[in-house]
Amino acid sequence: MKKILTRIGAWLGKRNPFVLIGIAIVATLVAVAGGSAAMEYTMTEEFCTSCHEMRNNVYVEYGGSIHDTNRTGVRAICPDCHVPREPVDKWIRKVQAAGELYQHFIVGKIDTKEKFREHRAELAKNVWTRMKSTDSRECRHCHTADKMSSDLQTETAQARHEKGRAEGLTCIDCHFGIAHSEPKGITPADIVVKQKL
Known part of the structure; x- marks a missing residue:
């Protein structure tokens, strides 16, 4: 795990800060959209009666x-x-x-x-x-x-x-x-x- 984190850190360190900000923004948007979609699905009758x-x-x-x-x-x-x-x-x-x-x-x-x-x-x-x-x-x-x-x-x-x-x-x-x-x-x-x- 330490090796993986070290590699990711090295890769990020070589990147332009604006690219990193862009990646963070996209990741945040994906997380928010995914969370919202999951929330909406769990608010359906289909989900509530799935078990x-x-x-x-x-x-x-x-x-x-x-x-x-x-x-x-x-x-x-x-x-x-x-x-x-x-x-x-x-x-x-x-x-x-x-x-x-x-x-x-x-x-x-x-x-x-x-x-x-x-x-x-x-x-x-x-x-x-x-x-x-x-x-x-x-x-x-x-x-x-x-x-x-x-x-x-x-x-x-x-x-x-x-x-x-x-x-x-x-x-x-x-x-x-x-x-x-x-x-x-x-x-x-x-x-x-x-x-x-």
């Missing part, structure tokens, strides 16, 4: 849910609910997800339906904790509270939204189990976190 753990468990539940099929035809796919849109937060979440991929997929923690069911409450708790800590940020990308028309909501929905706001609740406290089956023994109300607003 059987997701395709055969949570994706099956999502099929036919209000986020999949509805009267307006507007669909929310996996990253819409599970990945922030802000660039820095998105990269942070992607790094966390890579760790989760290793922990759950590569190690085989949830590689069968039985194992998935066994760990379902833990997995849900992780997602709900993250969503509660960000005041359901991902929900609010599509559902804007100040643009909701109370007139189009039932009296019960109006009262519950008002009560939730008064109690400092966030979307996920009430609206869970919409796209996926609810785990047994836990709800978001059982999770107490300090919200990052």
Whole structure:
């Protein structure tokens, strides 16, 4: 390795500094473009359902849910609910997800339906904790509270939204189990976190 680095150093030392700057610029552009392309691919439904753990468990539940099929035809796919849109937060979440991929997929923690069911409450708790800590940020990308028309909501929905706001609740406290089956023994109300607003 030392020989290789010495040769590269000798080769670079003989080059015009402008050539080296040009190489650095091109390498940076290639890295940024490649990183952006990889990021965009990992934000697709195809990528999210490429492993059987997701395709055969949570994706099956999502099929036919209000986020999949509805009267307006507007669909929310996996990253819409599970990945922030802000660039820095998105990269942070992607790094966390890579760790989760290793922990759950590569190690085989949830590689069968039985194992998935066994760990379902833990997995849900992780997602709900993250969503509660960000005041359901991902929900609010599509559902804007100040643009909701109370007139189009039932009296019960109006009262519950008002009560939730008064109690400092966030979307996920009430609206869970919409796209996926609810785990047994836990709800978001059982999770107490300090919200990052």
